[in-house]
Every structure is written in C-alpha cells, then in structure tokens.
Amino acid sequence: MQGMIRTRKNQKNELSGYLFVAPAFIIFLIFVLLPVLITFAYSFFRYDGFNPMQYIGFSNYSRLYLDKIHLQAYMNTFIYIALTLVLEVGVGLTLAALVSARFKGSIFFRTAFFTPVLLPGVVVGMLWTFVYNQRFGLLNALLKAIKLESLAISWLSNEKTALIAVSVVSGWIFAGYYMTIFYAAIQRIPKDLYDAADIDGASPIRQFLYIKLPLIMDMVVVAVLLCVTGAFQGFDLFYVMTNGQPNHKTEIVTTWLVRIVFNNRDVGYGSAMSVVLTLIVLIMAVGINKARRHTEY
Amino acid sequence: MKRIPLLISCLLIVLIMILTSCVQKDSPSTDPMPDESPKETASPPQTQSDVIIRLGMQFQEDSVMAVYQAAKEKFEADNPGAVIEFVLQERDLYDTIGLPTLLDGKNSPDIYFEWAGQRLIDRRAEGYLAPIPEMQGEWKEMFFESAFSGSTFDGVPHMVPQSTDISVMIWYNVKMFEELNISVPATWDEMLAACEKIKAADKIPFAVGNKGFWPAGNWGGHIISRIVGEEAYSKALMGESDFNTPEFAKAMDYLKELGIKGYINDDMSALTDEEAGVLFYTGEAAMYPLGNWVVADMNANAEEDFLADYFNLPAITGGKGDQTSVMGVNTGHVINAKTQHHDLCVAFLKVFSSTENLISMAQQGYLPPAKGVVTTENADALMVKMMDETLAGTGTVVAPPDTGYNLEIANNLYEAIAKALTGQYDSTEVLASLDEANAHLR
Numbered sequence: 053m054q055g056m057i058r059t060r061k062n063q064k065n066e067l068s069g070y071l072f073v074a075p076a077f078i079i080f081l082i083f084v085l086l087p088v089l090i091t092f093a094y095s096f097f098r099y100d101g102f103n104p105m106q107y108i109g110f111s112n113y114s115r116l117y118l119d120k121i122h123l124q125a126y127m128n129t130f131i132y133i134a135l136t137l138v139l140e141v142g143v144g145l146t147l148a149a150l151v152s153a154r155f156k157g158s159i160f161f162r163t164a165f166f167t168p169v170l171l172p173g174v175v176v177g178m179l180w181t182f183v184y185n186q187r188f189g190l191l192n193a194l195l196k197a198i199k200l201e202s203l204a205i206s207w208l209s210n211e212k213t214a215l216i217a218v219s220v221v222s223g224w225i226f227a228g229y230y231m232t233i234f235y236a237a238i239q240r241i242p243k244d245l246y247d248a249a250d251i252d253g254a255s256p257i258r259q260f261l262y263i264k265l266p267l268i269m270d271m272v273v274v275a276v277l278l279c280v281t282g283a284f285q286g287f288d289l290f291y292v293m294t295n296g297q298p299n300h301k302t303e304i305v306t307t308w309l310v311r312i313v314f315n316n317r318d319v320g321y322g323s324a325m326s327v328v329l330t331l332i333v334l335i336m337a338v339g340i341n342k343a344r345r346h347t348e349y
Numbered sequence: 350m351k352r353i354p355l356l357i358s359c360l361l362i363v364l365i366m367i368l369t370s371c372v373q374k375d376s377p378s379t380d381p382m383p384d385e386s387p388k389e390t391a392s393p394p395q396t397q398s399d400v401i402i403r404l405g406m407q408f409q410e411d412s413v414m415a416v417y418q419a420a421k422e423k424f425e426a427d428n429p430g431a432v433i434e435f436v437l438q439e440r441d442l443y444d445t446i447g448l449p450t451l452l453d454g455k456n457s458p459d460i461y462f463e464w465a466g467q468r469l470i471d472r473r474a475e476g477y478l479a480p481i482p483e484m485q486g487e488w489k490e491m492f493f494e495s496a497f498s499g500s501t502f503d504g505v506p507h508m509v510p511q512s513t514d515i516s517v518m519i520w521y522n523v524k525m526f527e528e529l530n531i532s533v534p535a536t537w538d539e540m541l542a543a544c545e546k547i548k549a550a551d552k553i554p555f556a557v558g559n560k561g562f563w564p565a566g567n568w569g570g571h572i573i574s575r576i577v578g579e580e581a582y583s584k585a586l587m588g589e590s591d592f593n594t595p596e597f598a599k600a601m602d603y604l605k606e607l608g609i610k611g612y613i614n615d616d617m618s619a620l621t622d623e624e625a626g627v628l629f630y631t632g633e634a635a636m637y638p639l640g641n642w643v644v645a646d647m648n649a650n651a652e653e654d655f656l657a658d659y660f661n662l663p664a665i666t667g668g669k670g671d672q673t674s675v676m677g678v679n680t681g682h683v684i685n686a687k688t689q690h691h692d693l694c695v696a697f698l699k700v701f702s703s704t705e706n707l708i709s710m711a712q713q714g715y716l717p718p719a720k721g722v723v724t725t726e727n728a729d730a731l732m733v734k735m736m737d738e739t740l741a742g743t744g745t746v747v748a749p750p751d752t753g754y755n756l757e758i759a760n761n762l763y764e765a766i767a768k769a770l771t772g773q774y775d776s777t778e779v780l781a782s783l784d785e786a787n788a789h790l791r
Contacts, residue, residue: 100449101446101449102449102450102452102453102475103475111789115789118785118788118789119786120782120785120786121786181619184619185616186615186616186619187633206615206616206619207619208616208618208619209615209616209617209618209619294560294618294619295560295561295562297559297560297618297619297767298618298619298767298771299618299764299767299768299771300764311760314445314446315445315756315760316756316757316760317445317446317449317756317757318757
C-alpha cells in the first residue's frame with residue numbers, strides 16, 4: 053500500500069515536471085522546431101514563397117555543389133572564422149591579461165573595451181564605413197599624415213583587403229566581449245597561486261602562461277565555440293559595409309542566403325542552403341564540445 | 350507513467366488551439382498588412398457601410414503623397430461610402446518581397462503600383478492582374494501610345510500609366526565641361542576622349558555607386574543592348590539564349606575598357622548610388638550615370654549654383670542596337686484581379702490620372718507619359734527636355750534587366766557587369782560564369 057502511494061506521488065511529481073516544461077516546450081515547438089522542419093520540407097521543392105510548390109527531389113542540394121558563389125561564401129566564412137579567432141578571442145585574451153593586472157585606470161579600460169559590444173552592428177558597420185572611406189576616412193587620413201599615401205586605398209572595394217577590413221571591425225566589437233568572459237574567469241583563480249608564484253619569482257608573463265591560461269582554458273574553448281558559431285551567424289556588418297562586394301570576396305553564407313531568398317525569390321534553394329548550414333554548424337559545435345572535454349580538469 | 354500520453358495529448362490540443370487561433374478567419378491578426386505596412390489613413394471615421402479600397406505602393410516623399418491625398422479626397426467626395434486606404438512599404442522591400450507578400454495576404458490591395466514588363470507578366474500569371482477594358486476612348490487617348498508598352502495583353506490595357514522612368518542618362522557637370530572645353534559627346538569615342546580630358550584634370554570621369562549592383566547594372570545593361578541589339582539582349586535576359594557569345598563579349602570589353610582606363614571611381618563597389626551622387630555634386634566627378642530621379646536628389650542635395658545637364662548614352666559605332674534607344678520603364682497602377690470593387694478602382698484611377706493630377710506629379714519630378722502634361726508651364730526644364738527630346742527622339746525603349754526580365758538572370762548579369770567594370774577579368778570567362786549561374790533556370 054505504502055509502495056503504491058509512493059508510486060502515485062512519483063507519478064504526480066513527473067506530471068508536474070512535464071507541466072512546468074510544457075510552456076517552454078510549446079514555444080520551442082512553434083518557433084524553433086516547426087520552422088526547422090518546414091524549412092527542411094521546402095528544400096525539396098521549387099518554391100518562390102507565393103506560387104504553388106513543385107517537388108524537385110534533391111535538385112536544390114545538388115545545385116549547392118555547383119554554385120561557385122555558395123562554395124566561395126563558405127571559403128570566405130572559414131577565413132573570417134580564422135581571422136576572428138585571432139582578432140576576437142586572441143585579442144580578448146590579451147586584453148583580459150592586461151586589465152586583470154591591477155593598475156590605475158584598469159576599470160576605465162575594461163569599460164572602454166566592452167563598449168563596442170553595446171552598439172548595434174548596423175551602427176558600427178556604418179561608422180567603420182566612414183573610417184575606411186577612401187577620400188575622407190580616418191584610416192587614410194592617418195596614413196597620409198604619417199607619409200604613407202601609397203597605402204591609402206579603398207579598403208572595402210579592394211579584393212585583397214575587404215574581408216580583412218570587415219574582420220577587423222568584428223574584432224573591434226567582440227574582443228571586449230571575450231575580454232569580459234576571460235576576465236571573469238581569471239577572477240575565480242585563487243590568489244594564493246599568484247602569491248606562491250611571486251615567491252618563486254615568476255614574471256607576470258610566466259604567471260599568465262602557466263597559471264591563468266591553463267585555469268581558464270575551459271572558458272577559452274567556450275569562447276572558441278561562441279566565436280565559430282557566431283561567425284556563421286554574422287550578417288549585419290557584411291550587409292552594411294560591403295554587401296558581398298567586391299566580386300563576392302566578402303560574400304558569406306548568410307549574405308548569399310539572403311540574396312537568394314529575398315532578391316531571387318528562390319525559397320526552395322535558400323532552404324537547402326539553410327539545412328546544410330545548420331548541419332555544418334552543428335557538426336562544428338559538437339566537434340568543439342568534444343575537444344572541450346579534453347581540456348576539463 | 351500512464352498519464353504521459355494524456356499529457357502529450359493535452360499539449361497537442363493546446364498547440365492545435367494556438368495554431369488555429371493564428372489562422373482564425375475573422376481574426377485581424379491574420380492580416381499581415383496592418384503589422385507589416387504602416388498605413389496612412391487620413392480619411393474621416395469609417396462607418397460600417399464604407400467600402401475600403403486599398404492602394405499598395407512604395408513610401409513617397411510628402412509632396413508626392415499630397416498628390417495622392419488630393420486624388421483620394423476628390424474620389425471620396427464623388428463616391429460617398431468609399432474610402433481609399435494607402436498601404437505603404439519601404440521602397441526596396443516593396444520592389445522585392447513586399448508586394449508579393451501584400452498580394453498573398455487576406456486583405457490584399459485592390460490597386461497597386463507596378464512596373465510594366467516581366468513583373469506584370471508574372472502578376473498576370475499569378476492571378477493578381479485584372480484587365481482594364483474601361484481604358485479606351487478619351488481616357489486612353491490622353492496618353493502617348495508608348496505609355497502602354499509592356500502593360501497591354503490581348504490588346505487590352507492592364508495598367509493606368511503614371512510615369513515613364515528613364516533609368517539611365519548621363520548627368521554631367523556643366524561648369525566642369527565648359528572649363529575643360531568638352532562638348533556633349535555624340536559617340537562612344539568622343540565620350541572616351543572626354544573621359545581622358547577629365548582624368549588629366551585630376552577629376553573622376555564617372556561617379557558610380559554600385560554597392561546595390563543595380564546602378565552599374567542598369568548602365569551596363571544599356572551599353573550591352575546598344576552593342577548586341579535589343580533582341581539578343583532580351584532573349585538572353587529571358588533565359589532563351591546564352592550570354593557567352595562574341596557580341597556579348599565585345600560589349601563586356603567596352604565595359605572592361607572603362608575599368609582599365611580608370612574612368613570610374615575605384616571605390617565603386619563600396620559606395621551606394623547616393624554616396625556616388627555626392628562625388629558628382631561636390632565636383633569631384635564630372636559625370637553620373639543614373640536615372641531621371643536624380644533631379645529630385647540634386648534639388649535636395651546639391652549647392653544652389655551647381656549646374657547639371659544630361660545626355661543619352663552616345664552612339665556606339667558598329668553596335669547592333671538602336672543607337673538612340675533609351676533605357677526606361679513605364680510605371681503605373683494596376684487593379685488586383687481578386688478585388689470585389691473593380692468599378693470603384695477604375696473610378697479612383699480615373700481621378701488619379703486626370704490631367705490636373707498628372708501635372709501635379711510632373712511638378713514632383715515624374716514623367717507622366719500623357720499629352721500636354723510635361724510642358725514648360727508645368728514642369729522643370731530638364732523634365733521637359735526628357736519628354737520632348739529624349740523620349741520623343743527615340744524609337745526604342747529598352748527595359749532595365751531587373752524590371753523587364755527574369756529577376757535572377759538580371760541579378761546574375763549585374764554581378765557580371767560589376768566584374769567587367771573592374772577591368773581585371775577576361776570577358777569570355779565572366780560570361781561563361783554568368784551562363785553557368787543561369788544554367789539551372791533552363
């Protein structure tokens with residue numbers, strides 16, 4: 053009898069658990085799962101979003117591998133990821149090391165480095181478009197002031213510099229964000245470790261390399277994960293600053309996807325692109341997560 | 350555990366209820382337009398018996414909206430119980446996905462603004478374009494015959510003309526041309542000679558802002574049509590023939606030459622058309638290839654003493670096309686085939702296309718293709734020149750790629766033109782890539 057009561061109680065607890073989860077699950081179902089499934093379904097059709105759909109099997113997927121711009125967009129995205137890993141995570145880590153060293157005004161620098169994160173991407177994109185402007189831009193004015201006129205070029209319309217120029221802006225925004233994450237992680241490290249290192253005569257650089265960095269490595273891997281998945285979601289800066297130009301040298305998957313769906317009204321093909329993009333991001337996220345397990349102590 | 354299926358059933362019922370509530374036929378939330386499109390409804394309070402005629406269009410300047418408002422007020426006074434409601438959308442949105450979304454909605458517009466040509470053919474195939482057989486006699490004869498080009502199907506007009514947009518004309522700085530002793534070029538070679546003089550004077554010959562692809566796309570499209578001929582241009586853009594032919598390669602070489610010789614600002618791909626306009630208005634660039642809407646932009650942004658004029662694309666020796674052709678497109682209002690109030694729509698369009706109203710449009714920088722409207726008494730001298738010389742002096746109006754033809758092919762062509770204008774790519778390779786990008790459309 054007692055066992056039966058316990059079982060009923062457990063069942064009641066289970067039921068209430070499901071009920072608590074239900075609202076979030078329903079929202080997830082409607083706004084995430086259902087659109088994902090619908091997108092997957094659309095990818096097998098020729099569909100412009102308005103006229104009747106026409107089933108075409110895997111044609112949209114086979115087209116993906118023939119679309120040179122689509123492939124170039126992935127190449128650009130991977131270059132962008134490599135650059136942002138250095139400019140966002142690498143610089144963020146360096147800044148965290150600098151601001152975690154106690155000195156006068158470190159709070160000001162922490163605030164200053166974090167400020168760009170608070171600005172909308174479109175605003176930052178517009179701002180930096182002016183900075184890079186060939187005629188009245190700040191960067192070229194600076195180069196001319198130090199007698200380097202030959203380097204004063206049109207940064208955003210030059211095929212060799214456009215992607216790097218946008219990546220630098222991305223780094224300018226997010227380095228402060230990663231700095232904050234790393235700074236918080238560094239603050240958790242027990243102070244007696246530094247004391248012991250001081251007694252042993254370790255320099256600040258050695259302390260960073262042998263104490264701070266190993267102890268915040270889990271956060272570094274999280275930052276890499278955020279940076280990689282975030283790069284695949286990048287859109288606003290590219291759209292505002294270059295719109296994929298020049299000659300698709302700054303075309304990333306999301307900007308190409310938007311042009312396919314909204315300019316060419318090719319919802320079916322755009323859906324196939326979205327499905328493949330989602331799979332690639334998932335695979336990369338799982339890979340980085342597995343790598344993270346190796347870094348856990 | 351036995352309750353779990355029950356729980357899941359309950360969740361499903363809740364989900365179905367939520368979903369069905371989203372598509373309730375009487376629910377105002379089903380109508381995407383009120384949320385997606387800001388509206389102007391300066392009409393008196395509506396009563397139950399009011400018939401609402403919805404007019405879908407792009408956002409317009411206040412001065413243009415005043416013309417629409419005047420027509421609305423006259424129509425409503427003439428037709429008690431009928432109300433005009435403007436459904437306005439941001440321009441780029443309306444051009445692309447905005448209008449189809451409006452038309453696909455439950456309360457789709459009864460009347461909407463459109464461009465003649467392929468877009469109207471598409472609307473007709475989709476069932477959103479009604480014939481306007483009422484447009485005959487005096488009403489039809491008030492317009493030039495060319496006003497119905499691209500909007501007449503089976504001999505019946507399907508659009509009430511509002512304006513003829515000239516998409517490409519070469520604006521030039523009059524003072525700079527005089528100072529450099531340059532006369533208006535009549536041929537391509539004369540134009541190149543002018544460019545050389547301008548460049549030697551340390552100025553930019555052509556200001557182009559091609560961040561959005563269409564400004565150079567329209568200009569390049571016009572040059573291509575002049576060289577390959579209108580028929581070949583049209584066939585390729587309809588997907589009926591390849592681009593990679595000797596004629597198209599020759600046309601691409603013309604574009605490439607402009608890039609190689611440095612006649613275009615080298616930050617072309619990083620600037621918008623408005624930003625390129627600044628180069629022109631501030632005297633950094635001598636010429637600015639863009640449409641008739643530059644008049645309004647110039648009035649708003651250029652210094653008062655800035656003097657500009659325009660010339661049509663000069664003749665290209667050996668070109669297969671009409672060397673007097675104008676790149677342009679007719680625009681106007683069409684009636685949705687799904688409207689329940691066709692007669693009221695016709696009544697409104699009659700009011701809107703009255704001579705008095707079209708004169709008001711001409712005063713706002715539009716080119717209504719109607720007789721006796723764009724005259725020296727009613728419009729700016731530049732507008733009169735466009736109407737009396739440019740449009741009247743040509744036998745061929747070439748549609749811009751992105752309004753007259755398949756949109757995807759047009760976008761691909763624009764990219765090829767942008768590539769050619771850099772002067773860095775082989776024309777044949779550019780065209781081969783273009784055909785490759787279009788291959789799936791065949």
